[in-house]
Amino acid sequence: MNEWWRGAVTYQIYPRSFQDSNQDGIGDLAGITERLPYIADLGVDAIWLSPIFTSPMLDMGYDVSNYTDIDPTFGTLADFDQLIARAHELGLKVIIDQVLSHSSSEHPFFKESRQNRHNPKADWYVWADPQHDGSPPNNWLSVFGGGAWQWDSRRHQYYLHNFLVEQPDFNFHNTEVQDWLLSTMRFWLERGVDGFRLDTVNFYFHDALLRNDPADFRRKEKPEWNPYSMQYHIFSKNQPENLAFLERMRALLDEFEARTMVGEMGEDHHPIRMMGEYTSGQRLHMCYSFEMLKDPFSANHFRKLVEEFYTGAPHGWPCWAFSNHDVARHTTRWQQYGVSNEALAKQAAALLLSLQGSICIYEGEELGQTESDLDYSELTDPQGLRFWPENKGRDGCRTPMVWDAAQPHAGFSTAKPWLPVKPEQAARSVAGQVNDPDSVLNFYKRMLRLRQSSATLKYGATRFLETAEPILALIRGDDLLCVFNLSATQQQLKLSGQLTEVLAERAELTAGELHLAGNGFAFFQLADKVSVNS
Structure with missing residues (x-):
C-alpha cells in the first residue's frame, strides 16, 4: 500500500x-x-x-x-x-x-568552507560580514541561547548557527x-x-x-x-x-x-x-x-x-x-x-x-x-x-x-x-x-x-460535540462516539440514542447517564443519531 x-x-x-x-x-x-x-x-x-x-x-x-x-x-x-x-x-x-x-562543525565541508572565501565549499554555509561596529549582521537568536552568529577569524566573517555554535547552518540558497x-x-x-x-x-x-x-x-x-x-x-x-x-x-x-x-x-x-x-x-x-x-x-x-x-x-x-x-x-x-x-x-x-x-x-x-x-x-x-x-x-x-x-x-x-x-x-x-x-x-x-482494526479510527472524519469542560466528546466517522473526562474529578453527562459499548475505563452507562470517574473515558458504537447533555 x-x-x-x-x-x-x-x-x-x-x-x-x-x-x-x-x-x-x-x-x-x-x-x-x-x-x-x-x-x-x-x-x-x-x-x-x-x-x-x-x-x-x-x-x-x-x-x-x-x-x-x-x-x-x-x-x-x-x-x-x-x-x-x-x-x-x-x-x-x-x-x-x-x-x-x-x-556539525566537524563536517569536512564546513572545515573547508571556513578556510577562506574562495574555496569550492565557501558558499555552502551561511556567512556574513560584520556590521561597521564589528557586531553580528543582525539580531537573530540561537535556540540554545545567545546570538545566532559566531565570528570566524579565518574568513573574517560570522557564520549562522540556529542551535549550538558547533552546528553551522547550511546555505540552502x-x-x-x-x-x-x-x-x-x-x-x-x-x-x-x-x-x-x-x-x-x-x-x-x-x-x-x-x-x-x-x-x-x-x-x-x-x-x-x-x-x-x-x-x-x-x-x-x-x-x-x-x-x-x-x-x-x-x-x-x-x-x-x-x-x-x-x-x-x-x-x-x-x-x-x-x-x-x-x-x-x-x-x-x-x-x-x-x-x-x-x-x-x-x-x-x-x-x-x-x-x-x-x-x-x-x-x-x-x-x-x-x-x-x-x-x-x-x-x-x-x-x-x-x-x-x-x-x-x-x-x-x-x-x-x-x-x-x-x-x-x-x-x-x-x-x-x-x-x-x-x-x-x-x-x-x-x-x-x-x-x-x-x-x-x-x-x-x-x-x-x-x-x-x-x-x-x-x-x-x-x-x-x-x-x-x-x-x-x-x-x-x-x-x-x-x-x-x-x-x-x-x-x-x-x-x-x-x-488497527478500525478503519473509522484510522481514516474517519471528526465531529466534536458541544460539551463543557472538562468533557471532550467527538464522533469519528459516522458511528464511533469517544467521550473523555479530562479531569481528576467525577463527571456525568446524559446520552440518548442506541449505544453499544466498545471500550470503557472508569466509566459506566446507566439509564442514559454516563458516569465518568476521574480520567474516565468510553467509546460507543452508534446505531443512530446521538445527543449529549453535559
Whole structure:
C-alpha cells in the first residue's frame, strides 16, 4: 500500500537509551534489533530512529559529521542493514531522522568552507560580514541561547548557527547544497528505509537580506528563561523558499515505492496553519508541531488544534504526539489532571489513538513512564546545562528504557548507563507489566489493536460535540462516539440514542447517564443519531 502512513502509528526509539548489546552503557543498533519483536507485539506500524549518523555527539547526534555512515557508538552499516531486514520481516516500517538544516562543525565541508572565501565549499554555509561596529549582521537568536552568529577569524566573517555554535547552518540558497543533501537521502532510500523524520523542517532557508526579526507581537513583560521566544522569527526561518525545496524532496521520494516524510514544525506562531501548508500539495506527507507536546490538557485545547488543522488544510495530514525526546513526558506534565499515573496514562493513550491523522508514541510511553528527576551533575543535554535550573533540559525524558527492574540498570545494560535509571522509572518496567492485564502496557496493546482494526479510527472524519469542560466528546466517522473526562474529578453527562459499548475505563452507562470517574473515558458504537447533555 503506497499510503501506509495514513492513520499509522509510529514508535519513536531514542537509540542511546533503548537497549545496550555490547555493554558499554550506550544503546545501539544491535540492541534495537534484539527488541524489535517487543515493538511489533505492541501493534504499531513503524519505528522512528533518532539520529544514528557519525557525530561528535555534542547534541546527541543532531550534529552530523557524516551523513552516509553510522556512528561507531551505535554500530555499523551492516548492523543497520540487519535492523532493516528484521524490522521488515516483522512487518515494521523504518523511518530515520534527517538533520538537514545544519551540520556539525566537524563536517569536512564546513572545515573547508571556513578556510577562506574562495574555496569550492565557501558558499555552502551561511556567512556574513560584520556590521561597521564589528557586531553580528543582525539580531537573530540561537535556540540554545545567545546570538545566532559566531565570528570566524579565518574568513573574517560570522557564520549562522540556529542551535549550538558547533552546528553551522547550511546555505540552502545554494542549489549545490540542496542537490548534495538530496543525494544523501537517496543513499538511505536505496538502502531500504521507508521514510524520514525531518528535523527542524522550517529552518532550512533564511532571509537572504538578513533582515532583523521583530519582537514577538505578544508582548513579554519580563525576560523568559530563553529569550529566543521573545522574537517573532519571520526572517531567520519560515521562508517561502522552503516550500519549493520540500517539493524537490517529495519528487525524490516519489521515485521509490511506499515511502514517507514527516516534518518537525519548530514554530511558536501559527504552527497548525504551517503544518497544513507544509503537507498540502506535493510536499510533506505528514507534519507535527509541539502544540500537543505542551502543558494544556483541556477539551478546548485538543478540539481547537484538530479543528484548526482540518479547517485550514482539508487535504493535509497531521501526525499527533504527546511525548518525544524534546519535552517532559506527558504523564509528568499533566499529573495535576490525573487520579493516578496509571489512570492518566491510559486516558492519554485512548485520546491520542482516537485522533484523526497519524500518531507517534515515544519509547516508554506505553509503560506510563514518568520524567526522571536528574541532578545537574548527571546532565548531558546542552539545553539543560545552559539554562539550569529554570529549565532542566531534555535528559529527563531520555533516560534508558526499563525492561526488568530485577536486572542491573533495569535490563538496559550491565554497565553504568550514559544516563541513570532511577528507582521511580525502574518500577514501571516491561517485566512488571507484561503479565498484568490491567497494566498500562497491556492497555496500550488493546488500544492499538482497536485502532488497527478500525478503519473509522484510522481514516474517519471528526465531529466534536458541544460539551463543557472538562468533557471532550467527538464522533469519528459516522458511528464511533469517544467521550473523555479530562479531569481528576467525577463527571456525568446524559446520552440518548442506541449505544453499544466498545471500550470503557472508569466509566459506566446507566439509564442514559454516563458516569465518568476521574480520567474516565468510553467509546460507543452508534446505531443512530446521538445527543449529549453535559
